[in-house]
Amino acid sequence: MKGEGMRAKGLLKALAALMIGAGSGGAQADLRYNMPVGVTEVSRGVHDLHMTMFWICVGIGLLVFSAIIYSMVRFRKSAGAQAANFHENTTIELVWTIIPFAILVIMTVPAAGLLIKMDDTSQSDLTIKITGYQWKWHYDYLDENVSFYSVLAQDSNAARQLGAQIDLKSVDHYLLNVDRPVVVPIGQKIRFLITSNDVIHAWWVPDLAVKKDAVPGFINEFWTRIDVPGVYRGQCAELCGRDHGFMPVVVEAKTPEDYAAWLEAQREPKIESAAAVSAGSTLVAAR
Amino acid sequence: MTDHALVHDDHAHGPDPHFVRRWLTTTNHKDLGALYLWLSLVMFLVGGVMALVIRAELFQPGMQLVRPEFFNQMTTMHALVMIFGGVMPAFVGLSNWLLPVMIGAPDMALPRINNWGFWILPFAFALLIATLFMPGGAPAGGWTMYPPLVLQTGPAFPFLIFAVHLLGISSIMGAINVIATILNLRAPGMTLMKMPLFAWSWLITAFLIIAVMPVLAGAVTMLLTDRYFGTSFFNAAGGGDPVLFQHVFWFFGHPEVYILILPAFGIVSHIIPTFSRKPLFGHASMVYAMAAIAFLSFIVWAHHMFTVGLPLAGMLFFMFATMIIAVPTGVKVFNWTATMWRGSLSFETPMLFALGFVFMFTIGGFSGLMLAMAPVDFQYHDTYFVVAHFHYVLVPGAVYSIMAAVYFWLPKWTGHMYDERLGKLHFWLSTIGVNLTFFPMHFSGLAGMPRRIPDYALQFTTFNQISTVGAFLFGFSQLLFVYVVIKCVRGGEKATAQVWEGAEGLEWTLPSPPPYHSFTVPPVVR
Numbered sequence: 001m002k003g004e005g006m007r008a009k010g011l012l013k014a015l016a017a018l019m020i021g022a023g024s025g026g027a028q029a030d031l032r033y034n035m036p037v038g039v040t041e042v043s044r045g046v047h048d049l050h051m052t053m054f055w056i057c058v059g060i061g062l063l064v065f066s067a068i069i070y071s072m073v074r075f076r077k078s079a080g081a082q083a084a085n086f087h088e089n090t091t092i093e094l095v096w097t098i099i100p101f102a103i104l105v106i107m108t109v110p111a112a113g114l115l116i117k118m119d120d121t122s123q124s125d126l127t128i129k130i131t132g133y134q135w136k137w138h139y140d141y142l143d144e145n146v147s148f149y150s151v152l153a154q155d156s157n158a159a160r161q162l163g164a165q166i167d168l169k170s171v172d173h174y175l176l177n178v179d180r181p182v183v184v185p186i187g188q189k190i191r192f193l194i195t196s197n198d199v200i201h202a203w204w205v206p207d208l209a210v211k212k213d214a215v216p217g218f219i220n221e222f223w224t225r226i227d228v229p230g231v232y233r234g235q236c237a238e239l240c241g242r243d244h245g246f247m248p249v250v251v252e253a254k255t256p257e258d259y260a261a262w263l264e265a266q267r268e269p270k271i272e273s274a275a276a277v278s279a280g281s282t283l284v285a286a287r
Numbered sequence: 288m289t290d291h292a293l294v295h296d297d298h299a300h301g302p303d304p305h306f307v308r309r310w311l312t313t314t315n316h317k318d319l320g321a322l323y324l325w326l327s328l329v330m331f332l333v334g335g336v337m338a339l340v341i342r343a344e345l346f347q348p349g350m351q352l353v354r355p356e357f358f359n360q361m362t363t364m365h366a367l368v369m370i371f372g373g374v375m376p377a378f379v380g381l382s383n384w385l386l387p388v389m390i391g392a393p394d395m396a397l398p399r400i401n402n403w404g405f406w407i408l409p410f411a412f413a414l415l416i417a418t419l420f421m422p423g424g425a426p427a428g429g430w431t432m433y434p435p436l437v438l439q440t441g442p443a444f445p446f447l448i449f450a451v452h453l454l455g456i457s458s459i460m461g462a463i464n465v466i467a468t469i470l471n472l473r474a475p476g477m478t479l480m481k482m483p484l485f486a487w488s489w490l491i492t493a494f495l496i497i498a499v500m501p502v503l504a505g506a507v508t509m510l511l512t513d514r515y516f517g518t519s520f521f522n523a524a525g526g527g528d529p530v531l532f533q534h535v536f537w538f539f540g541h542p543e544v545y546i547l548i549l550p551a552f553g554i555v556s557h558i559i560p561t562f563s564r565k566p567l568f569g570h571a572s573m574v575y576a577m578a579a580i581a582f583l584s585f586i587v588w589a590h591h592m593f594t595v596g597l598p599l600a601g602m603l604f605f606m607f608a609t610m611i612i613a614v615p616t617g618v619k620v621f622n623w624t625a626t627m628w629r630g631s632l633s634f635e636t637p638m639l640f641a642l643g644f645v646f647m648f649t650i651g652g653f654s655g656l657m658l659a660m661a662p663v664d665f666q667y668h669d670t671y672f673v674v675a676h677f678h679y680v681l682v683p684g685a686v687y688s689i690m691a692a693v694y695f696w697l698p699k700w701t702g703h704m705y706d707e708r709l710g711k712l713h714f715w716l717s718t719i720g721v722n723l724t725f726f727p728m729h730f731s732g733l734a735g736m737p738r739r740i741p742d743y744a745l746q747f748t749t750f751n752q753i754s755t756v757g758a759f760l761f762g763f764s765q766l767l768f769v770y771v772v773i774k775c776v777r778g779g780e781k782a783t784a785q786v787w788e789g790a791e792g793l794e795w796t797l798p799s800p801p802p803y804h805s806f807t808v809p810p811v812v813r
Contacts, residue, residue, distance in 0.1 A: 032734035032746055035666055050663045057653035064620060064649060071627040072634075072642070077564070083631040083789075087566040096621045097614060104610045107660070112603055114662040119599045160742055162350040168745060174348065175744045199436040200529060202594055202669060206735040211665045213595045215530060216435060217523020220596035237594075237669040237737045239429045241436055242356045245740030 036206050039228045039253070043209035045114045052110070056103065121221045124191030128182065132194070132201030132214035132236070135243035139182045142193075146266040152246045153177035160246060176233040181250035185259035189225045199241060205234035205251055213238055226253040301803050311406070314398030315803060316383045317700075319405050323380025324693070326408055328769065330372030331686075333416070335762050337365035342724075342758040345751050350742055358741035359427035360419065366430035370547065371454045372412055374681065377689045378550040379404075379461045382489045384700065386465065388794040388801055389483045391474025391810045396467035397460075404460035411453035418443035429739065431540070432507065434521040434532050438514050445515075448507045455500040462493035462500075469493075474793065476812035480571060483792055487574050488553025491581045495542045495549070498585075503539040506532060530595050537588035545584045548680060549577055551648075551688030552619055555641045557792070558695050559623050562638035563630030564789035569622040576615035576622075583612045593664045602661045609659035613652065620649055635787070636710030640691030643683055643718055651679030654729065669739075672732030678725045682761075683718070690717075693772065698786045702800040703779030709771045716764035723757025 037047045075081040129140040133149075140147035152160075156175050159166040168174045184190050194203055196214035204211040208224045226232075234249040254262060302318065303309035313319060340361045344352045353361070383401065387394055395401050418425040423441025426432070432447070440447065469490050473482065482490075509520040510532070519525020521532045552573075560567040567573065589597060589605040597605075623645050632638075654676040658667050667673060690713075698704050727750035732738075736747045743751065782799040793810055794801070 031749060033730035033750075035733045036735070046663050046666055049660060050657065050666070053657045053660060053663065057656060060617075061649065061653060064624060065646065067624050068627065068642070068645065071624070071630070072632060075563075075627065075630050075632050077631040077633045081629075081631045083564040084629040085565065086629075087568050087570065087626075089568075089625075092625070093569055093572055093618070097618055100617045101611075101614050104613060108607055108610065111606065111660045111662055115602060115606070116599065118662055118665070119602075160350055162354055164349065166349075168348050173744070175742060199439070200433060204669075204737070206666060209666055211594050211668055215523075215595065217529070218596065234735070235737050235740070239359070239433075239436065239669075239739045241427075241439065242359065244359070245355065245737075245742050 038207040038209050039226050039230065039232065040208055040224055041227070042114070042118055042224070043207060045117075046209040049110055049114060053107065056107070060100075118222075121191050121223045123189065124223055125188035126185070127191045127193060128184070130182075130192055130194040130203055130214065132196040132198075132203070132240070132247075134198050134241050135236070135247040137178075137182075137201075137203070137247065137249060138197075141263070144263060146263060148180050148266075150178045150180045150182060150250070152248060153179055157246070173233065175246065176235070176248050176250070178248055178250045181231065181252040183252045183254060183259060183262050184226065185256045186226045186229055186253045187256065189223055191221060191223045193219050193221055195219045200238050201236050201240045201247070202238035203234075203249055204237040205232050205249055207232040207234075208251070211237055226251075229253050229255055229258075312402065314394075314402050316387050316395045316398070316401065316805070317801075317803065319395075319401050320380045320382075320384030321700075322405050323376045323383060323408075326405075327373055327375075327377035327380060327689075328772075330368050330376070330412065332765065332769075334365050334368035334373050335765065337361045337368065339758060339762050341365065342755040344741055345743070346755040347752065348743055348745055348748055353741070355741045356424065356427055359429075359739070360425040362739050363426050363429055364415070364419070367415060367426075367450075368412070369681075370430065370543075371451075372408075374547050374685050374689070375454075375458060376408060378489075378492070378547075379458070381485075381550065381554070381689070381692055381696075382461070382465050385696065385794065386468055386486055386489065387472070387805045388699075388797060389486055389792060390469065390472060390477060391793050391806045391812065392468060392472035393804045393807050395464050396471055397464045400460050400464050404457045404464065407453050407457040407460075411450045411457065414446045414453070415450040418446050421446070431536060432510065432532075433536075434510060434513065434529050437510060445511065448511045451507050452504055455504045458496050459500050462496035465489050465493040466497075474806070474809045474812050480574070481812060483553075484556040484567065484570070484573055485550070485553035488549045488551075488556075488577055491577050492546050492549045495546050495581055495584065499539040499542040499546075502535060503543075506535040506539065509535075530592070533592050533595060534589065537591045538585070540591065541588040542581070542584040544677075544680075545580055547685050548648075549581070551644065551685050552577060554688045554692045554695075555623065555644050558637050558641040558691055559626050559645075561695075561787050561789040561791070562633050562635060562641075563627045564632075565626060565630035566791075567622070568625035568628075569618070572618055573622055576618045579615040580612060583608060583615070587612065590659060590661075590664070593661045594668050606659060606661040610656065613656050613659075616652055620645060620652070631789075633788075635694075636705070636707060636714055637691045637695035639711065639714040640687045640694065643714065644687045644691065647679055647683030647687070647721070651676055651684055654679065667732065669737055670732035671728040671736045671738055674738050675725050675728035675732060678728070682725065683721050687717075690768065695787075696794075697772065697775050698782035699794060699797075699799050699801070701776050701779075702782055702798075703775050704782050704786075705771050705775035705779065709767060709774075713764060713767045713771060716767065717761055720757050720759075720761030720764055724754050724761055725757075727751075727753045727757075 035047055035050050037044055127142045129142055131138040136149050136151040138149050155171045156177055159168055159171045194212050194214045196216040201214040202211055210222050210224050212220050212222045230253055232251045236244055236247045344358055421442050426440050426443050426447045428437035469486055512518040513520055513522055519527040521527050521529050556567055556573055587605055587609045590609045593602055658664050694710055731747045731750040736743055784798050785795045
């Protein structure tokens with residue numbers, strides 16, 4: 001996954017570092033411990049909202065936990081504390097009901113705004129239909145006459161077998177790589193239609209901040225507009241049976257020119273047959 | 288208050304001397320309470336072993352120990368066993384043991400229902416666990432039983448459905464008994480608002496159980512008929528809708544999570560005042576907060592389903608309603624804090640577990656608040672962030688409250704003090720273990736690790752290894768708990784009637800252990 005622009009956030013980093021220190025003793029350079037900022041306007045908004053809520057929770061937590069810890073230290077019986085006898089105070093009870101309520105009301109404003117934006121799939125530039133299968137994805141570029149299946153890459157599939165003696169570090173993006181990624185243009189509003197052929201799946205790419213269930217018999221919609229070319233990886237997020245953990249999602253975002261060239265190439269028969277040979281007979285169905 | 292049990296001529300008979308007959312046919316609330324608690328301890332250990340299988344496989348990337356299908360059976364069975372076997376029977380057991388002695392009653396109102404309610408459970412779990420040995424194995428579609436996936440279950444399928452039916456019947460009977468007892472058998476003078484908070488928490492919980500368990504039964508019955516009788520409730524090809532199941536299931540499922548936590552609120556509201564030697568702050572607002580949470584729990588269910596393709600208005604409504612739950616929950620945490628404020632605190636084992644509850648349940652509450660925000664939930668949903676969230680509210684939440692309750696009332700039940708040194712050791716080992724297990728899951732989830740996967744990409748390795756180490760520490764620490772409990776049952780320093788210096792309430796006026804039939808003459812509460 002890309003996730004560039006991800007900055008260290010003080011407390012979160014400290015907590016993560018503490019955990020890593022307790023675990024392996026050495027921090028990995030590429031260790032991720034926070035939601036990626038991502039590569040879309042929406043994903044940045046989601047990340048900002050996530051961090052805002054996080055800091056609000058940290059603030060409230062610091063207040064409450066300090067009060068408890070102060071009580072535990074200051075009002076110890078072993079230190080000679082005498083118990084008071086108060087058990088009610090209407091004013092303070094109203095205060096700590098109304099203030100949290102007010103904070104929540106304020107937070108609903110950006111949350112609702114972002115949600116409304118994410119829900120609006122109108123005026124898209126192209127539409128791709130996704131179909132979930134046990135356990136692969138099928139992509140259909142509507143009106144473009146291009147469609148294909150996308151399955152876990154061969155080397156990952158070999159390495160994930162029980163008892164396989166394969167060094168996972170030698171596998172390219174272990175479990176997060178497919179034979180044919182779904183290729184999309186940057187800067188364009190892409191509408192996805194998603195459904196399933198068997199059980200419920202969920203299509204998720206963290207860098208795009210999109211996750212939607214593929215429900216058999218129903219079609220869901222969502223959209224994204226990617227700013228930066230690159231390869232963005234995700235996984236099926238809804239338990240879908242035995243190989244739920246082995247149906248990754250890989251999105252390759254190209255410039256509109258490269259995308260157009262790629263699309264044209266998909267329609268050429270020789271590419272079709274070459275791909276069919278390389279990826280195995282059951283896996284590719286480019287029309 | 289005087290020692291009421293002793294001023295009355297004791298004409299009541301004791302337990303049946305024949306061991307099997309006594310435990311099989313008992314209608315006594317203490318016997319049944321003990322049976323429920325022992326069953327829940329056994330199921331807690333069984334579910335714990337399943338959790339350790341999961342964590343062992345996830346110790347490193349690649350598949351080392353089990354096949355993916357067996358991994359899925361473990362996650363499914365772990366949840367079912369822990370929810371319906373570990374936590375719910377423990378709370379029912381506590382209600383059995385404690386409600387009569389807290390409200391001044393001789394026993395529960397419906398003793399035979401009580402016996403039946405318990406003895407259904409071993410058979411239900413026998414059915415459920417037997418599926419592990421069937422062709423095709425145990426259910427592997429997740430405890431949420433979403434169709435169409437759950438319909439792919441092999442011969443285990445009807446056993447799963449029937450086990451869930453039995454568990455529901457048992458819970459409903461327990462709930463009816465609690466309501467009948469609380470509404471009819473309170474001591475003279477104990478008005479509802481004077482009633483101890485554990486009784487209040489259980490009264491509200493019981494209404495939740497009666498309201499939603501039949502809904503679960505309906506949902507799984509529709510699964511059964513879809514599978515065997517040609518209906519299409521959840522089959523789109525026949526005009527049904529798979530998402531309908533999720534709506535029905537979570538209409539049960541969300542109140543269910545409060546069934547698993549409200550009694551914990553009650554327990555903690557007894558323990559913190561006792562060891563603060565100060566009355567509970569805001570007794571009335573605690574009751575109102577629980578009632579508010581119970582009401583809200585019925586109108587937030589679809590926050591479990593933000594990704595299924597809900598209409599915008601639906602998502603906005605469920606997001607707002609969910610966020611509001613933070614207000615009454617916050618009130619409870621603030622009240623516990625205010626109870627400790629200017630108290631005279633000591634830190635015996637029950638208080639340690641209660642404090643652990645307040646701290647870590649609050650952390651789970653914070654992640655819950657974050658999850659409530661629908662646009663961000665798209666990123667959190669079905670990741671380890673969710674796993675971290677619900678384990679924080681269920682393990683150092685519900686389970687800690689049960690352990691706090693056991694340490695708190697064990698001297699009352701057995702007449703012996705438990706080993707304080709070992710109890711504290713158990714607390715600290717558990718607390719280190721539970722945080723090592725579940726805190727890193729926040730990070731792995733945010734970094735993009737989906738839940739319910741048997742194998743993962745290499746960047747999640749570090750956090751998973753920490754989680755596994757923590758899980759084994761937490762798991763094996765519970766053997767210490769078993770030892771402390773058995774040791775205390777078998778003997779130990781004699782406990783006084785009041786047991787704890789700051790303890791208040793009718794149960795502490797009875798001798799330790801209390802007579803077989805708790806209050807044969809109702810005490811008068813002023």
